[in-house]
Amino acid sequence: MAFTFAALSYIVALIVDAFLIFFAIFHIIAFDELKTDYKNPIDQCNSLNPLVLPEYALHLFFNLLFLVAGEWFSLLLNLPLILYHIQRYRTRPVMSGPGLYDPTSIMNHEVLSQCQREGWVKLAFYLLAFFYYLYGMIVSLISGA
Numbered sequence: 446m447a448f449t450f451a452a453l454s455y456i457v458a459l460i461v462d463a464f465l466i467f468f469a470i471f472h473i474i475a476f477d478e479l480k481t482d483y484k485n486p487i488d489q490c491n492s493l494n495p496l497v498l499p500e501y502a503l504h505l506f507f508n509l510l511f512l513v514a515g516e517w518f519s520l521l522l523n524l525p526l527i528l529y530h531i532q533r534y535r536t537r538p539v540m541s542g543p544g545l546y547d548p549t550s551i552m553n554h555e556v557l558s559q560c561q562r563e564g565w566v567k568l569a570f571y572l573l574a575f576f577y578y579l580y581g582m583i584v585s586l587i588s589g590a
Contacts, residue, residue, distance in 0.1 A: 465504060511523070
């Protein structure tokens with residue numbers, strides 16, 4: 446049993462992925478509150494937009510660790526979501542600050558449904574990835590290679 450950089454990258458990925466799961470759950474709850482008119486769109490977008498760039502940065506961070514550790518399969522599993530994040534941020538609405546969600550268009554039914562669907566898909570991805578990272582950590586600790 447050896448502690449390698451690959452094992453460290455999986456441990457970091459597990460910890461960071463737990464935060465990403467929290468972010469995804471927070472997004473799902475926030476969009477449900479918008480859908481049921483529990484909160485107004487301006488307050489909700491002001492609470493969601495500051496979380497977008499940290500989510501992207503955290504996801505990119507542990508994938509860079511996978512790149513350095515040579516964990517190519519783990520990196521390839523995350524690559525579609527990284528590319529989606531880049532595309533989503535490139536095509537975001539014109540806004541004065543960082544973020545994705547515009548209070549004037551978020552109440553559009555199609556936009557709100559798309560944001561909710563995105564939250565559920567990200568939650569599913571992060572949950573499945575969590576268990577894969579747990580498996581990868583155990584394998585890298587046992588094999589020591």
